[in-house]
Amino acid sequence: MGMRKVAVVGAGMTKFVRRAQETPKELSWEAAHMALESCEMTMDDIEAVCLGTAPDAFDGIHMNGEYLSDGAGAWRKPYMRSYVGGGTGVFVPIQGWYHIASGLFDVVMVVAEEKMSSYYPHAQAAFLTIFDHTTERPLKPNLLWIFAMEMNRYMTTYGISKADIAQVAVLHKRNAADHPCALLGDADITLDDILKSEVLAWPVQRLDVSPVSDGAVAVILAAEHVAKRITDKPVWIEGVGWHLDTGYWTNRDLAYPRYVEYAARMAYDMAGIKEPRKEIHIVEPYDPFDYKALHHLEGLQLAERGKAPELYSDGTASRTGNMPVCPSGGLLGVGNPIAAAGLMKIAELFWQLRGEAGARQVPGQPRRGLAQAWGDLMQVGTVVIMGR
Amino acid sequence: MTANIKEFPGISLNEQDFADGKILYNFDKLNGLYAWDTGIGIGSYLASLKNGVILGSHCKTCRKVVVPPRTICEWCFRPMDEFVPLKDTGIVNTFSLCYVTWDVQRIKDPEIPAVIDIDGASPMHGIMHMLGDVDPQEVKIGMRVQAVWKPTSERKGSINDIQYFKPIEEK
């Protein structure tokens, strides 16, 4: 298609914490600085910057992306911000990817940052802005409603129980115990802990949800000829896909994320993947809620509809299984700073495919991984496939 | 590389740090007041609600009746052909029992938000609203429900002109 090969050559991230002392600019800087150090590059090498950060409403700062740009090294450089809610984490590297694939730039820094804690007293209230102001906000909704309703529909359509779904939270939180930046890693958590946690909006219980967090992640992308000079283990971006569905979320089948399917097909096509279940070695689906991981695995064509829980119950999804899911611990374990969470998955795949993930390393020298994010009002699917 | 890094950046605070004045901070309150134009589609929807009718719109090309009504069909991107009055009954597509309010306060009796597929609209096309006059434990997906309207004099042209949906007694 005339597009150049692009690789991820460096990555950095901050801890994901409930309440960071750093300002948003400082968080972006910490991640960007670490990403540069990881591949021994300087700002002189970076030709453009792409940044993703979530609704300005959280920070009460207009043009939040531009405000953060100096922390991301965008001073006097071509700069773009992208935003698709939670999907941003996997969308902004796609933006970085086409900066290079098109031939326009050779080295791009991609940063995703989120500081949700400044919304006072609780970031949840900011999500009121996601609902239609005329037809939905008068009902005083909260974000939990949509997820709870989608979860209910998914469970009822396929006859899946809460215990089937809670397995996801258990595996991800246990995995996160090995992630140094994780907020909610717990090596000893059990199914019972999840099922006994406080009911927030049935069927969603407290431990089914990932928490409000602050954090930032940065990766460095480079064109082939540059990547090969910087590292002998570049991780190539083999396929990208993104897709948006209608904002009228009550006019859709909530049991199946078709927008994830379309994004996935676009990426599989580009990567030349014909049998995803066999050719993808590690998958990092977006998991702000435990049932979402299952929902997305089905959308990604990695499980048949209604059958994703089996990947967990038969051990396929564990780190030593046939297709590990969220070896990082995902959002449920590491944390959910809205825009940064997806990029955390990209960074994880970067480290995993190079054999540098330490205690989280998936054995057997995995060669191909997929990261997926989702966002807005149950609307967007973004997918990136990486390989060695 | 995560294997080699000992210390990741990021300083975590807790509420006590603020209370103790260990770190400096300030508050800011934005004053965002809005007056949104309701537009043609939603404007007609609201006018219809005032008259006790749920309105949808119909695209003949795509053979879809959607609700809330829009003026443009988002699938074929042509103007919709007509507005269509729908019934005020429907089927519960999904629901939740919510024990926290939008500003994170705990409540004892749950609110019951639901997506209700409205009779007269295409399948799986509905609106979000609340269920009421029902035991939370009895709510089921697939239940038939009926809108309970405010008295005519109290309706303003708003989604709250419907107070809630309640189960239809099966005869």
Add this chain to the structure above:
Amino acid sequence: MALLNRDPNSPVVWNGELPITNRYTYGLAGEKFFRTLKDEGRILGTHCPHCDQTYVPAAIFCERCLAKLDDWVDVGTSGEVNTFTFLQVNLNGSPLEKPEIIAFVRFGDGGLIHRLGEITPDQVEIGMMVQAVFKPSSERIGSILDIDYFKPV
């Protein structure tokens, strides 16, 4: 009715508001910068040796080379007026009794935006030196308003 015409009975406007309250931490650089303003009545900047830039208000990183900065410098309490304006109206558009003078005062390679006081509009000039007037230390809370205003030197 013709679909693309407004229904004359429809409410034209829907009112709403955005309830946003933020609690901002001052961050790593801000912590030191504002504490020094509060406790010592001094203005600090940070210097990047690689780019030879002094950032005021202080920052923990250089925005040009992204290096970590730990070279803190006292930039004094007087600076040059780089530019200024006279505010005649309030935020809601109503007229102010007397115009407020807002200026950008140079410190290091950056500066502070603040009010000018003890001066009349016709006396303000770009290039003039002004001096920070701090609030009494008991009234300082660690805020840019710990400086009450800048007055001519």
